[in-house]
Amino acid sequence: QLRRLFGSSVPPFPPKFYLAMTEAMAEERRARLEQYLQNVTLDSNITNSDVFISFFRKLQQDTFQIETQRAALDVHLADGSSIRLDIQTSDTAERILEVTSHKMGLSRELIGYFSLFFIQDHGDGALSVVKKVAEFELPYVSLQSMKELHCKLGIRKWYMDPSLDTLLMHCRASINLLYLQAIQEIERNWIKPTEEDMQELEFLQKTENKVKFLELVREMQFYGYIRLDPCICDYPEVGCSADVYVGNNEINCYIKLPTNQTKEVSFKINRLRCWQVTFLGAGKDGKEETLELRFEYRDSDKWQWIVFYTKQAFLLSSCLKKIISEQMMKASKEGQEM
Numbered sequence: 001q002l003r004r005l006f007g008s009s010v011p012p013f014p015p016k017f018y019l020a021m022t023e024a025m026a027e028e029r030r031a032r033l034e035q036y037l038q039n040v041t042l043d044s045n046i047t048n049s050d051v052f053i054s055f056f057r058k059l060q061q062d063t064f065q066i067e068t069q070r071a072a073l074d075v076h077l078a079d080g081s082s083i084r085l086d087i088q089t090s091d092t093a094e095r096i097l098e099v100t101s102h103k104m105g106l107s108r109e110l111i112g113y114f115s116l117f118f119i120q121d122h123g124d125g126a127l128s129v130v131k132k133v134a135e136f137e138l139p140y141v142s143l144q145s146m147k148e149l150h151c152k153l154g155i156r157k158w159y160m161d162p163s164l165d166t167l168l169m170h171c172r173a174s175i176n177l178l179y180l181q182a183i184q185e186i187e188r189n190w191i192k193p194t195e196e197d198m199q200e201l202e203f204l205q206k207t208e209n210k211v212k213f214l215e216l217v218r219e220m221q222f223y224g225y226i227r228l229d230p231c232i233c234d235y236p237e238v239g240c241s242a243d244v245y246v247g248n249n250e251i252n253c254y255i256k257l258p259t260n261q262t263k264e265v266s267f268k269i270n271r272l273r274c275w276q277v278t279f280l281g282a283g284k285d286g287k288e289e290t291l292e293l294r295f296e297y298r299d300s301d302k303w304q305w306i307v308f309y310t311k312q313a314f315l316l317s318s319c320l321k322k323i324i325s326e327q328m329m330k331a332s333k334e335g336q337e338m
Contacts, residue, residue: 034279041134042321053136057090060141073140075100076119076154077177078184087140094135100155106173113168114177115158118142118151127188128229130311132158132318156181160247160323161330162224165214179210182217190245192221224248226319231310235265244308246319249327267306269323271298277313293317 021029046052061067068090074082075096083103087096093116101111116139120128130151133139139153157178168174183205185191186198193201197220204213217223225247233242233255243254251267275295291313294305310316 031278035276038277047134047136053092056136057092057138060138061090064141064145066141066144071140073143074153075116076152078154078156078180089140090138091140092135093133093137093139096139097155101173104173104177106177107171110168110171110174113157113159113164113174114155117154117156118146118149119154120149120151125188126229127184127190128312129156129226129315131315158322159326160224160226160249160319161326162218162248164326165218165224169211169214175210175214178214182214182223185223186217190225190227191217191223193217222247222252225252226315228310228312228316231308231312233309234307236263242308244310244316246316247323249323251316251320267295267297269320269327272296272320273298273303275317275320277317280309295320 041047066089068088071087071089073085073087073096075085076082083100085096085099085103087099097111097114097116100116101108101114106114116133118130118133120130122128130146130149133142133153143151143153155177165178168178182191186193186201197216200216201213204210204216222245225245228244228246230241230243233240233253235253235255237258240258241256245252249269251269253265253267255263255265257263273296275293278292278294280290280292290309291311292307292309293313293316294307296303297306308316
C-alpha cells in the first residue's frame with residue numbers, strides 16, 4: 001500500500017525477509033518507517049493529493065470502525081462557547097475549518113492563519129493544547145479515539161510571529177478570535193503582564209476596545225507563544241523538569257535543576273540544525289504514549305543534542321516547522337523588496 005501511495009521510494013521486501021528478521025532488525029525497520037512517514041507529511045504536494053487523503057481517510061475509519069454518516073460536531077472557542085456543525089464523519093479537518101470559518105464570518109483569505117487543535121481543560125484551570133489537527137485528519141474519528149483524554153476540538157490562531165496580528169485587524173471575526181485567545185492565555189498564566197499592564201488590560205476589556213487590547217498585549221512576555229505541559233529534559237543535566245514556551249524564534253525553558261534552583265534558558269531557532277520525534281512506547285499505565293523530541297543545537301560553537309520527553313512532541317515539532325517557514329517567507333519577501 002505504501003508503494004502504491006508514495007511510489008518506488010519505498011523498496012519492496014520479499015516474504016522471506018520478514019521471516020528472517022530478528023527483533024532488533026524489526027525495531028530498526030519500524031523506527032525507519034516511522035521517520036519516513038513523518039517526512040512524507042512534510043511535503044504538501046503529497047498531503048494535498050487526493051490519493052493520500054483518500055488513503056488516510058479510509059485508514060482512520062477502518063481502524064476505529066466508523067462508517068460515513070451525518071453527525072454533529074462542536075468546535076470550541078477560547079471563551080468556552082462553541083459552534084455546532086452538521087458534518088459527515090468522513091470530513092477532513094480542512095473541510096471542517098472552512099465550514100467553521102464561514103459560520104463565524106471569517107474572511108476566506110484569513111483562514112490559513114487559523115487551525116484546529118485538540119485541547120484539554122484540566123480541573124485545576126490549566127490548559128493543554130494536545131496537538132494541531134492535520135489537514136487530512138478526520139476530527140470526528142480522532143475524538144472518538146481520544147475519549148479517555150477528554151479532549152475537545154478548538155480553533156486557535158496558527159502562526160508564531162506576533163507581528164502577523166496586524167494582517168488580521170480588518171476582519172471583525174479574526175479580531176474576536178485573537179481577543180478571546182489572548183484573554184484565555186492571560187487567565188491561564190501563559191502571558192505574563194505586569195501589574196500595571198494588567199490594570200490597563202482590564203480597563204480595555206471593560207470598554208470592549210479589542211484592537212487596543214491586542215496592541216498592548218502584543219508587547220507582553222510570551223504573547224504568541226504556545227506553552228507545553230511540564231515535561232522532562234536532559235539539559236543541563238539528565239532528568240531536569242522544565243516549563244516550555246515556544247514562539248517568536250525561540251524555545252524558552254524554565255528548568256528546575258537538581259539543586260531546586262530554576263534556570264531560564266532560551267534555545268534560539270537559528271542555532272538549531274535539525275530535530276526528530278521518536279515514539280518510545282506506551283507509558284507505565286499502558287495508556288499514554290511516551291514521545292521524545294530531540295534537536296541538534298549549537299551552543300558555544302559546539303553541536304549537541306537536546307532531548308525533551310513530552311506527549312506534545314508532535315505539537316512542538318509543528319511549532320518549529322511553522323517558525324522556520326515564517327522565517328523563510330519573511331526573508332524571501334525582504335529579498336524581493338531589496
